[in-house]
Amino acid sequence: MTEPDHQNLGLLCFYPHRAMEARLLAAMAEEGFDDITAAQGRIAARIGPQGTRLTDLAEQALVTKQTAGHLVDQLERAGYVRHVPDPTDARARLVQIAERGWAVIALAREVEARVEAEWTAHLGEETTAQLRAALTRLREVTDPYR
Amino acid sequence: MTEPDHQNLGLLCFYPHRAMEARLLAAMAEEGFDDITAAQGRIAARIGPQGTRLTDLAEQALVTKQTAGHLVDQLERAGYVRHVPDPTDARARLVQIAERGWAVIALAREVEARVEAEWTAHLGEETTAQLRAALTRLREVTDPYR
């Protein structure tokens, strides 16, 4: 926030993130997945292969349980995810990716790869590898969840 | 969106950005600037030293003129910015930083420096410099506004 010409690292990180998200959303809308929003995507992106608890999703996405629940409801109504009871805890419900969800994930992977390829073309292989390594290490101190 | 374990670059960029924004907001609230929100800050961050037109702010922040106008109104009511007529165009109004705005900007700079210092301590000087250089170059293809 509030920088004139010297770009702080946080802000510099913002541009690629925004660009990637915009590309993903645009590609999805183009392929018929036009009933998905950025907030829904951010939640959905954290669902594990076997399903994830709502509370865990909320925690990782840094939103409240209520917000997560609301977004998951929408995703469920649109057919992207499904709720199943957690066999190990009768209170909990696992959120799992449904068929339509897998389809959109496959598309997202493609687009991610395409965009990263463009970035690599701009920066060069070595710089991109360094960038990824630095960001991964930075995550250790900027991501409270792993 | 939608990554399981291989972290795409866009998402990797998200963590530092979110961390920086959270730190800024927390520090501001602590120092008494508790009437500012993330969205307002994102707009305010793009105001130039001599003032900036609403339309330009909207364009750079990738929001509509209406959204920008709304946020600027709030910032004005809180005393962070002020509206002055643009001498070169009677239709336009320049948004300028007001006294209270300068105070919060000074604080933001301090916090940015502090957080970056922490990151540098974690990554090392050289890696941090490489990271900044890579992100700056990446901005050329991910930021439509310069």
Place this chain on the structure above:
DNA sequence: ACCATCTAGTCAGAACATCTGACCATCGTC
């Protein structure tokens, strides 16, 4: 000068995202 067109900004209304607070059901433990 004059009109067509473009640009800066506002108004109105709606959708969405997000929060706080209160609540219920179930789990784990002493």
Place this chain on the structure above:
DNA sequence: GACGATGGTCAGATGTTCTGACTAGATGGT
């Protein structure tokens, strides 16, 4: 078993953002 902790929902409020329609002023060609 009773009790505090945890998973999740309900209700209501606030904030952010959009689309569409509009006004006022600028600009360029004839």
